[in-house]
Amino acid sequence: MTSSRAVPNPAFRRLRGQRSPGEFAAAVRRAAREIGEHVACDARYIGRVEAGEIRCPNYAYERVFLHMFPGLTLRDLGFSAREDVRGRAARVTAQRRPPAVPSPTPTPRPAPAWTPVSTAPTNHPSDTSEESDVLRRAFMTTGPATVMAASLGLGEAPAASVPAPRRVGEAEVHAVEEAVRRIRLLDDRHGADGLYRSAAQPLRAAYTLLDAGTTTRRATAHRLYAGAGELSISVGWLAHDSGRFDEARSHYAEALATARIAGDHALEAHAFCNTSFLARDAGQYREAVRAAQAGRRAAARLSSRRLLSLLALREAGGRAWLGDRTGCEQALSQAHGYFERGPSDSDPEWMSFFGEPELEAQEALCHAALGDWARAARHAYRATVLQQPHFARNLALYRAELATDLARAGAPDEAAAAGHQVLDLLDDVQSSRILTKLAATARVLLPHRRLPEVGAFLERHATLKARA
Template sequence: MKRRTLVGGITAAAAAAVAPSTAAPRRVGMSDVDRLRHRFAEIIASDHRHGGQLGIEHQAAALADEALNLQNAGSATQRVRSSLYACAASFRSSAMWAAIDGRRYDDARRHMREAQALAEMSGDQAIKFRIWSHAGTMYRHMGRPADALAANDVARGLHITRSDPMFASLGLARQAAILGTAQDRTGTRRAFDQAHDAMYRADPDQYRPVWMLAFYDEAELHSLALSAYLSLGDYPTAEFHAHRCLSALRPYMVRSRAIATTRLAHAQLAQGEADAATATAMKIPADAATQHPRVSRMLQEFGAALRATAPGSPTVQTWTEHVAAWRTKA
């Protein structure tokens, strides 16, 4: 109810911004931009807690429209107008990511096209990187590694990756995950090593946008390596990266913890450790297990693999009862 009220209020405010008025045009300034940036930080925080939710996608899209409506709400400097386009692109990129995380790929592509156009009008290199990097991740999840590499290469080719090694590191880490999907073992290892080196060359005091500061760190680097080595079928290495990821995750990274824990369970099960894998999977909170599309799908795959590995065992019975309890709590 609160989310519907919020989105409805945003829509009403946007409509009011473009309604005819006899009053003198207002001056749109950086205070308006700062307000939108604060809302963007709230979207980022909500994504890390919940991830993939339709409500986050719709809220981000509505805020992108609000940022665009301000372009027509009054006079503004070129700096303010560029910043408003960057805000709109940022919100669209978050809507795109929520759709990717929720496996709503048609919606994600629609948000991507709008975000790319807005980012071009803004001239903001960081948001261009985010959109193209997300596109690479989207195609990786869709099982299209060639398209994923092409999109990620656009992100990695931007000037910002040369001026800030942290952006170079993220591009390389995502390249490693894509190369894992493509079964390129040597390329995966090389890209991960380069991503690690770039991260530790980065100046910790250099300015970076809130979306980058909120998620990219050593934990995310190991999360992407975990994904890559799972795809390659190198389960001991995947398990190593899973433990490193989970030990480094910041407390608010609830969605990321659920995903890494699920992947750890898969890595353990693939090594024949059915009991340990089941105990790991049972640590995932009920809301993530039942409401996050990516986690739910991976847990369904885990259950199928467990039944194939240990049919009729007490471990399978324990897992079946636990899944039923999750559904009761949801």
């Protein structure tokens, strides 16, 4: 959790003592292992804490720090109280916590158990905390996610206090796998911002199952490792899409470690794919290329051409931002070549989002990075036309990209029209990534505010910013 008004944290700096940030980060990781927690702490994270950029750690780091310094509170460590950082939403959530182990409502399969989310009012900014509470309760009180939580004795208790189950079997593994599917479904419909905190609970439950080490069948153990790793990537993506880059990096690193332990090349390729995407968004373009290449090496052992296509797109994006036009074009050509060979039964389940619209959208991003705005707009437009409406988050994202590309290509009226279409979707979609793109469009369009269409968009966008 970060703040634009960072205040240095001298208390935390004193606790580090004579150790370097890297040495202290290693101590944090060791302490995490002692209590069965998973954090990817590094010197950069320690530096951000000491600089005051992280006003309050996430729940995993909180448990680790309190374990390292028994008897001290978060305030003693120089952090702000969670409710001070998160505001009203945290206080409302604390008042509305469900029972420790909620009773699931039986729902006939395959009907979705997420109806409360889609009917929750989201069109008023004052309802943000209420919607987050609905999302959290829906996630933790319906379907197999509850089975997983109940099997661990897990309600709102920290993972470190959860007793290990005597045996992990089909029901628990299925619950982990189903939790991954539910998160992806909700993300497709609503975006990441309202889901991230809710999804952390089943993730802790999944790794508690994994750490229990009570699975006897090899096939079951492999599925549990794969499920926990995919769940970590899904939660990492929610952090990524909502602008929590450090937390996303930690989750992706955990998934990669899980893949390496299990010898799971598919999970490894997925982790590298998301790491590459994150590195590109964080401005670390060489890392984006290297991660994509590592993912391609892992995917080469599989039989999914669509996965190779997506990884080639990730590499193309990194190369575009490096200004390597030739390398970008080569990677794009490879991506199209793999894609045109069609889908197969070997394509991972998580790639259900990757069709022609995503291919067009990723190519648009490459051309935009190279400054070819008209070409980028053509591909972004194709993405919006081809995208199915139920992928609401991606449709809003593609339209936001189209608006930005049109604005920079010198078509302000068309950009404003695309911007209006994005705003139409924001009652149901919450994504910091989309809001950032829309803000960029508004800045580019500001010199054209006397045009009626542009003026109307800017006024509507300003109202959105005021409510946020």
